[in-house]
Amino acid sequence: xxxxxxxxxxxxxxxxxxxxxxxxxxxxxxxxxxxxxxxxxxxxxxxxxxxxxxxxxxxxxxxxxxxxxxxxxxxxxxxxxxxxxxxxxxxxxxxxxxxxxxxxxxxxxxxxxxxxxxxxxxxxxxxxxxxxxxxxxxxxxxxxxxxxxxxxxxxxxxxxxxxxxxxxxxxxxxxxxxxxxxxxxxxxxxxxxxxxxxxxxxxxxxxxxxxxxxxxxxxxxxxxxxxxxxxxxxxxxxxxxxxxxxxxxxxxxxxxxxxxxxxxxxxxxxxxxxxxxxxxxxxxxxxxxxxxxxxxxxxxxxxxxxxxxxxxxxxxxxxxxxxxxxxxxxxxxxxxxxxxxxxxxxxxxxxxxxxx
Amino acid sequence: xxxxxxxxxxxxxxxxxxxxxxxxxxxxxxxxxxxxxxxxxxxxxxxxxxxxxxxxxxxxxxxxxxxxxxxxxxxxxxxxxxxxxxxxxxxxxxxxxxxxxxxxxxxxxxxxxxxxxxxxxxxxxxxxxxxxxxxxxxxxxxxxxxxxxxxxxxxxxxxxxxxxxxxxxxxxxxxxxxxxxxxxxxxxxxxxxxxxxxxxxxxxxxxxxxxxxxxxxxxxxxxxxxxxxxxxxxxxxxxxxxxxxxxxxxxxxxxxxxxxxxxxxxxxxxxxxxxxxxxxxxxxxxxxxxxxxxxxxxxxxxxxxxxxxxxxxxxxxxxxxxxxxxxxxxxxxxxxxxxxxxxxxxxxxxxxxxxxxxxxxxxxxxxxxxxxxxxxxxxxxxxxxxxxxxxxxxxxxxxxxxxxxxxxxxxxxxxxxxxxxxxxxxxxxxxxxxxxxxxxxxxxxxxxxxxxxxxxxxxxxxxxxxxxxxxxxxxxxxxxxxxxxxxxxxxxxxxxxxxxxxxxxxxxxxxxxxxxxxxxxxxxxxxxxxxxxxxxxxxxxxxxxxxxxxxxxxxxxxxxxxxxxxxxxxxxxxx
Numbered sequence: 001x002x003x004x005x006x007x008x009x010x011x012x013x014x015x016x017x018x019x020x021x022x023x024x025x026x027x028x029x030x031x032x033x034x035x036x037x038x039x040x041x042x043x044x045x046x047x048x049x050x051x052x053x054x055x056x057x058x059x060x061x062x063x064x065x066x067x068x069x070x071x072x073x074x075x076x077x078x079x080x081x082x083x084x085x086x087x088x089x090x091x092x093x094x095x096x097x098x099x100x101x102x103x104x105x106x107x108x109x110x111x112x113x114x115x116x117x118x119x120x121x122x123x124x125x126x127x128x129x130x131x132x133x134x135x136x137x138x139x140x141x142x143x144x145x146x147x148x149x150x151x152x153x154x155x156x157x158x159x160x161x162x163x164x165x166x167x168x169x170x171x172x173x174x175x176x177x178x179x180x181x182x183x184x185x186x187x188x189x190x191x192x193x194x195x196x197x198x199x200x201x202x203x204x205x206x207x208x209x210x211x212x213x214x215x216x217x218x219x220x221x222x223x224x225x226x227x228x229x230x231x232x233x234x235x236x237x238x239x240x241x242x243x244x245x246x247x248x249x250x251x252x253x254x255x256x257x258x259x260x261x262x263x264x265x266x267x268x269x270x271x272x273x274x275x276x277x278x279x280x281x282x283x284x285x286x287x288x289x290x291x292x293x294x295x296x297x298x299x300x301x302x303x304x305x306x307x308x309x310x311x312x313x314x315x316x317x318x319x320x321x322x323x324x325x326x327x328x329x330x331x332x333x334x335x336x337x338x339x340x341x342x343x344x345x346x347x348x349x350x351x352x353x354x355x356x
Numbered sequence: 357x358x359x360x361x362x363x364x365x366x367x368x369x370x371x372x373x374x375x376x377x378x379x380x381x382x383x384x385x386x387x388x389x390x391x392x393x394x395x396x397x398x399x400x401x402x403x404x405x406x407x408x409x410x411x412x413x414x415x416x417x418x419x420x421x422x423x424x425x426x427x428x429x430x431x432x433x434x435x436x437x438x439x440x441x442x443x444x445x446x447x448x449x450x451x452x453x454x455x456x457x458x459x460x461x462x463x464x465x466x467x468x469x470x471x472x473x474x475x476x477x478x479x480x481x482x483x484x485x486x487x488x489x490x491x492x493x494x495x496x497x498x499x500x501x502x503x504x505x506x507x508x509x510x511x512x513x514x515x516x517x518x519x520x521x522x523x524x525x526x527x528x529x530x531x532x533x534x535x536x537x538x539x540x541x542x543x544x545x546x547x548x549x550x551x552x553x554x555x556x557x558x559x560x561x562x563x564x565x566x567x568x569x570x571x572x573x574x575x576x577x578x579x580x581x582x583x584x585x586x587x588x589x590x591x592x593x594x595x596x597x598x599x600x601x602x603x604x605x606x607x608x609x610x611x612x613x614x615x616x617x618x619x620x621x622x623x624x625x626x627x628x629x630x631x632x633x634x635x636x637x638x639x640x641x642x643x644x645x646x647x648x649x650x651x652x653x654x655x656x657x658x659x660x661x662x663x664x665x666x667x668x669x670x671x672x673x674x675x676x677x678x679x680x681x682x683x684x685x686x687x688x689x690x691x692x693x694x695x696x697x698x699x700x701x702x703x704x705x706x707x708x709x710x711x712x713x714x715x716x717x718x719x720x721x722x723x724x725x726x727x728x729x730x731x732x733x734x735x736x737x738x739x740x741x742x743x744x745x746x747x748x749x750x751x752x753x754x755x756x757x758x759x760x761x762x763x764x765x766x767x768x769x770x771x772x773x774x775x776x777x778x779x780x781x782x783x784x785x786x787x788x789x790x791x792x793x794x795x796x797x798x799x800x801x802x803x804x805x806x807x808x809x810x811x812x813x814x815x816x817x818x819x820x821x822x823x824x825x826x827x828x829x830x831x832x833x834x835x836x837x838x839x840x841x842x843x844x845x846x847x848x849x850x851x852x853x854x855x856x857x858x859x860x861x862x863x864x865x866x867x868x869x870x871x872x873x874x875x876x877x878x879x880x881x882x883x884x885x886x887x888x889x890x891x892x893x894x895x896x897x898x899x900x901x902x903x904x905x906x907x908x909x910x911x912x913x914x915x916x917x918x919x920x921x922x923x924x925x926x927x928x929x930x931x
Binding site: 051052053054055057059060063064065066067068069071072074075100103104105106107111114115170173174177178181185186187188191192301302303304306310311314317318319 | 596599600615617619645651654815816819
């Protein structure tokens with residue numbers, strides 16, 4: 001008979017949630033995010049004040065009289081000291097009020113609710129295309145390292161990064177819309193169609209939810225060209241990153257062992273190599289999604305896509321301060337959320353990584 | 357004692373599942389926030405995404421609404437006729453009393469009526485809501501007699517109370533178009549009569565009331581939406597957001613939806629009182645870049661492109677399926693010097709101004725303007741009575757320019773020419789013209805520094821009257837040459853922007869005479885005299901009057917540019 005010896009462990013006096021890594025991580029990131037967002041509001045506010053220009057004239061036009069300009073300043077509180085203006089903005093923000101756009105005369109929240117889904121719809125398709133094509137190309141390039149498929153795919157990826165977005169957009173419009181008439185040119189829907197009733201704001205999703213297959217098809221066809229243009233540079237980047245990440249893994253011992261054990265190459269590539277290479281690629285995908293969501297202004301302008309990029313650009317050129325602040329906050333929020341999601345996914349994909 | 361742990365999934369996998377769930381929840385929260393916000397905003401203020409069919413309370417129009425279910429691949433009704441107008445959107449508000457922009461004017465013309473109206477290129481006021489008007493001999497009082505059969509889209513009758521409310525609100529809001537009401541008072545002695553009185557003689561009143569800012573609103577609807585014509589309207593008027601999803605007019609169309617920076621959709625007003633009911637059931641004004649407009653109009657149906665440049669439209673000449681129409685625009689480019697020595701001793705020197713005036717190669721400038729562009733002999737465009745004939749245009753005279761330069765007494769004069777960099781006029785970029793002017797002046801001995809600025813930063817400095825030299829343009833807010841009397845020095849904003857603040861008695865007298873002359877022909881003649889004096893000595897150096905091109909699919913008829921309203925969609929038909 002063996003006697004069991006009790007092993008005494010030191011008592012951990014921390015609260016239960018603090019002892020568990022994931023809740024602690026989430027709490028820390030949330031606190032940091034609030035501070036970062038606050039900092040963004042301060043920086044955005046100061047930068048907009050530093051721009052030499054008068055929102056009154058930008059909104060009233062060149063015929064505005066001095067009395068009209070003075071009245072505009074008074075009504076919009078532009079005569080108040082800067083700390084008062086900022087304080088008022090912050091108090092409203094805490095109540096969920098981002099102010100009223102001086103250009104659209106809509107609440108900025110409402111404008112964001114209108115423009116963000118349009119950009120989100122575009123960004124999602126662009127990222128799906130970029131991931132499928134870019135990761136696929138990257139894996140192929142790595143598998144055929146230093147052979148002609150590798151060289152060809154690297155040239156293609158470099159072209160994707162190098163080609164100017166506006167040029168590519170115009171060329172695709174000219175070829176697919178003007179010459180071949182197989183895809184529409186510009187906007188989200190044909191002018192003689194009525195958009196589906198709003199649920200998400202994404203025409204394709206809303207049309208599907210309402211069973212409007214014709215509208216879905218038309219909206220999707222309008223989505224293709226701008227999404228492809230938006231995906232083009234991302235494909236290039238993803239190809240290169242994926243190739244590098246796969247090459248780092250493909251020569252590992254366990255991969256050689258898997259081959260020696262006679263596993264099919266497809267199983268080796270997808271279950272072992274790609275799985276191990278994904279964490280690095282996921283980071284890039286996350287950042288690409290954020291970039292695409294917040295930086296699609298050129299594509300949106302060329303394809304007349306009423307998204308966040310165009311709204312932000314218009315706000316900047318007309319010194320629409322509430323809209324500028326609203327867009328800045330949203331962009332910051334997107335990057336914060338994306339980085340957080342990527343960090344979480346890291347832990348999911350790679351068991352070696354612990355959230356501490 | 358050792359206690360066996362309860363069996364379960366490994367800790368790593370549990371953590372992974374929780375992490376995935378947290379990531380998915382956060383992503384959904386972000387997406388839900390934008391969607392829920394827009395839904396909340398719609399229910400609170402009835403605005404935001406404006407894709408609702410809540411445009412007009414009573415009239416449904418004959419085209420699809422966004423509540424149409426099913427698979428509407430060609431609109432709700434299979435034979436809905438849609439006119440598509442592509443424009444580089446400039447819309448700041450759908451409230452005609454708040455702002456007037458070219459794109460908005462097209463929609464406002466279709467949705468609203470004015471006391472008098474113009475038709476196409478003819479800027480002569482004709483009866484509209486007012487069947488006639490009387491003018492006092494001193495041009496200070498204008499009495500308008502209203503028709504008794506005009507109704508708004510909701511069926512209510514248009515009376516003088518609506519006109520009174522609309523004009524008073526325009527004045528009270530103190531926004532872009534409000535200055536047109538300066539010095540004017542409006543009264544409504546009875547439901548069918550409106551009297552507009554002016555402090556000073558104002559023979560241009562019949563023209564002014566034809567402009568978009570004088571659109572007549574359904575006062576009951578606007579008041580119910582929070583609109584007011586009281587003196588505190590700048591703070592108290594809350595109808596601006598309401599106008600983004602509703603119209604309050606009596607025109608042949610009503611607003612179905614306005615998507616900010618994207619499109620304006622109009623549907624037919626079945627209760628329209630007038631004769632020009634419009635051939636199209638639906639009109640969509642879309643925001644498109646000029647490059648995309650060029651492609652769309654060649655591929656579309658019932659389509660109009662408004663913003664093609666002379667070069668772009670030249671490429672379409674002779675092509676099947678499109679009609680290109682080029683008309684003189686009312687935009688006049690000019691170089692403007694500064695008359696204030698405190699702003700610039702160089703620019704304020706009259707010999708320097710003369711040297712600039714005679715040093716510019718006007719023929720080359722006109723070539724840059726493309727087909728249809730002409731040299732501007734004066735600041736009044738040829739589309740208005742009172743424009744100087746082309747024979748009186750100043751031509752380049754290098755010898756004279758150099759002589760004036762030498763007479764200035766300034767050795768190696770240097771000037772900074774500022775211009776707006778992010779706008780173009782009828783497809784023409786300011787930078788192109790600025791570089792041409794600079795090259796001409798440098799050839800005769802000037803040093804010209806070009807300073808491009810975004811409009812938002814250009815305007816404040818220009819308005820203050822501190823800009824040494826600028827390249828700018830003007831488009832009249834109403835089609836009467838008396839509009840340009842504000843360029844006379846004194847208290848007017850246009851002369852102040854040129855630093856021209858000292859009263860010149862001869863010019864002031866001429867201005868007063870122009871403004872008090874009722875006879876149109878005599879007024880036009882006096883305006884020509886004023887421009888001759890400007891061409892002798894003033895900060896204004898007219899360069900070029902541009903041309904405006906409108907391209908349409910060739911099945912459309914009566915696509916004519918209107919100087920005040922750009923297009924009258926109700927007048928457009930098909931072959």
